[in-house]
Amino acid sequence: MFLLILLLINPNIEKTNFTNIKPVLSFLVDNSNSVSFFKEDNNVEVFIKELESNKVINNKFDVQKFSFADDLQVLDSLSFAKNQTNISDAILGVNELQNDKISPIVLISDGNQTIGQDYEFINAKQPIYPIVIGDTTKYVDVKISQLNVNKYSYIKNKFPVEVILNYEGSKNVTAQFSIFSKGKTVFRKNVRFSDSKKSATVTANLTSTKEGLQYYTASISKIENEKNIKNNSKSFSVEVIDEQTKVLLLTSVLHPDLGVFKKAIESNKQRSVDIVNIENFNNKLYDYQLIILYQLNDKFNDVLSRIKQNNSNYLFVSGANTDWNFINQKQLGFRKNAINETENYGAVFNDGFLTFLQEDIGFDNYPPLMDKFGEVNISKEHQTLLYQNMNGLETQQPLLATFDINNQKSGILFGEGIWRWRANSFLNTNSFEDFDKFIGNIVQFLASNKKRNRLEVDAESLYPANSTIKISAFYTDKNYQFDPRASLEITLTNTSTNAITKVPFSLVNNAFKTEIENLNPGDYTYQVTVLGQNISKNGRFKITDYNIEEQFTNANIQKLQKLADKTGGRLFYKNQVDEITKELLANESFYTVQKSTKKQVNLIDWQWILFLIIALLTAEWFLRKYFGKI
Structure with a gap:
């Protein structure tokens, strides 16, 4: 009876548990193509291994590794093959993940961003320690930084091409800017730069003489002692329409x-x-x-x-x-x-x-x-x-x-x-x-006297080197209603090598889409076919040698330094592993937090009490039976 009363009362007591939460050290590693272009692949991997294998660092921090290029990923392996760099989104992404924690960020990058908002002005909640990789030496360079042109032009009309040129250097130099089409020069102009004139805008009015997709190349000549000439040219295309x-x-x-x-x-x-x-x-x-x-x-x-x-x-x-x-x-x-x-x-x-x-x-x-x-x-x-x-x-x-x-x-x-x-x-x-x-x-x-097509294909006319070729298609039935039951396939042909690639489409949000990677630069024709139907659509595109990640001559130390100053961090170089280790260990703001949690627990374990009650009742029954009391 005592045990039954105790089980019914079930007294509780308050118990306090203590948990130690280490500060999180987030590694943000640039996985873009510019790292391999600067030949820093091995240096980056060595730097990461030295820091993450440091026992003192691991005792103080919970180390988490991320890679980034056009998006943020948990670091599994590094390929240094991505064609875009978005530093701002990577920093904001880690900030969101570690929102309620002490989490300094070690940013390993050359500081050259190709997409996203300017990371120099973002509001980061954690101190950032940039590790500069890449060439820190400044070289003379002239490049095409931006090219603006309309996608379409009408036949026998003039269309403007606006090109912004930039110069890094201090001497007076003259370079020749040209635009080529099918090996012929259609525009040429000499451009002068100096220490006081670092940029120039050239506007060319070209005449569209032939209907269809026309490819052009804008180029500026190499200057003396210029190291990187991959940013001296840029291709563009214009579709000429005969619509009078x-x-x-x-x-x-x-x-x-x-x-x-x-x-x-x-x-x-x-x-x-x-x-x-x-x-x-x-x-x-x-x-x-x-x-x-x-x-x-x-x-x-x-x-x-x-x-x-x-x-x-x-x-x-x-x-x-x-x-x-x-x-x-x-x-x-x-x-x-x-x-x-x-x-x-x-x-x-x-x-x-x-x-x-x-x-x-x-x-x-x-x-x-x-x-x-x-x-x-x-x-x-x-x-x-x-x-x-x-x-x-x-x-x-x-x-x-x-x-x-x-x-x-x-x-x-x-x-x-x-x-x-x-x-x-x-x-x-x-x-x-x-x-x-x-x-x-x-x-x-x-x-228009053109017959309405049941199959429409959306593809760019120009793609940069090593980029993912994204093509979408829209197919309708005979009543011109979208038909999700169809199966679509694209056949790509390299016009130089005649190599053929076939890729199926996937159904995504009321459209058919496909992504193709690892295509070599060159001219391609394509045919999108609806399997089982006599319906297809042809087109062509060009993959250029232009790689945006190869347009930089050196690491952007200035922006990385401003980022470190704004967030309360410090800038280091790839050979300063010991220095950044001392900085992280000596910083008293990176401390372990002891978190206490209180919870109500039962004073007794009711399962054992219940088992004991059943055992006692069973024993009593057998004893009474044995002595004839029942």
Whole structure:
């Protein structure tokens, strides 16, 4: 009974446990290609081994090792083959991991960062001890530090190329800057540098003479005693497009919409608009890629016949002066049971529109368009971009729809007054850009005779040496809906060696993606194929000899020194293992923290008490049975 009462009471006592938490010493090791370029591979590994094998360091610190290049990784092995360096993200990543601990950071790097925010200005919570690797000697050098050029140009147009050149040195020097295309010099200029002029900006206006992807190389000549010439040249590419679009706007009335269409379309300099009254039209449709028919009536009879005969692309815009009786007789695939009364129609954006990419630019806030009242019936396959909103009631009646049938593209806008949309767009954004882009998208789709592709491939035209080639693809079924069931494969061919590489695509977030590594510099053609389907897409790209990690001539001691000063650390060199060891051991701010935790524990172990009670009860039962008491 005593034990049962004790078990029911179950008294508790408070117990305090003590845990010793060492400060964490985080090693951050640069694993980028610049380390091997400076021939510091072995020195880095020796430095790490000497520090981590130091028993005194291990007694005082909990040593943790990380490597970084374009991202932060737990250090397993070092390859020194990565093509980008992000020092700031690596430091911030370790700070986040060791947020509530005393954790000095030993940063082993040449200090040359290629991506990310400037690590000199980050707010690090821990003291940082940079270990400088690489060449600390300053050499004279001239390099291309930045090249700016548009990806696209139109044929026979001039496109600007802006190049920023930098010089390290003190003497007066002159170097020749050139741009080459297919071995021919297309631009040349002498550039002078001095101790007071360390940089120069050169702008070249080149002419695009041939359609397609064109490759160029910008180069600046070597100067005397220059050690690193890998940063003296840089390749770039421009895709030349032949898109001379002429638009004919035929009208039966004078209206502000006419000027808005002309301004919006001609905001793209490769497009021009001729506005002609239907009564003065000479029937020359073949000069134009798109016909806009504004407010049709019976005077458009001959024009409609020619459009049908030539299979011309057109955009029909209706309004208060439109003769719907005439249009309904022409069997255009749409009709409107209109009465002689007008109605205002607001716009509702359809985010399921698939014909071309169009963002919602605030259509629901635009003023309504005016058209004759009536029900719209469309009898042919179409896509609706905008639905009608009648006095706040959203309907499934189209306001703007497009058609793509038998290689003829057409569209219809049910309403006049689009000039108010352009004005409203300017009031909202202080720019006509959104509205003009919207009209441009419509014109680009309607004026193009290219058939819509079910397979689209996104790839760069230029990749730097040793980089990961990332290519994505988008495949749709016959209804132009994304098809995740497909299997895609890319076949790469090196045009010089004819070596062929085949790689499958993986499905990632409603797109097919693949990454290819270890390709040699050179020109490549590729073919993306949908397995089991007779659908493929061809293209080409170039892998250059340009490696951003090889563009530096020496370690960036200045930035590393500023980082150490700002965080309360000290800068050391690769041969100062003993010095940094003494610094880490002597610093009294790196101390072991004793952490106490209090917890309530049972005074007795109830399992043993319960076992003892059962044993006593069993013994009592047997004794009573034996002596005849039961």
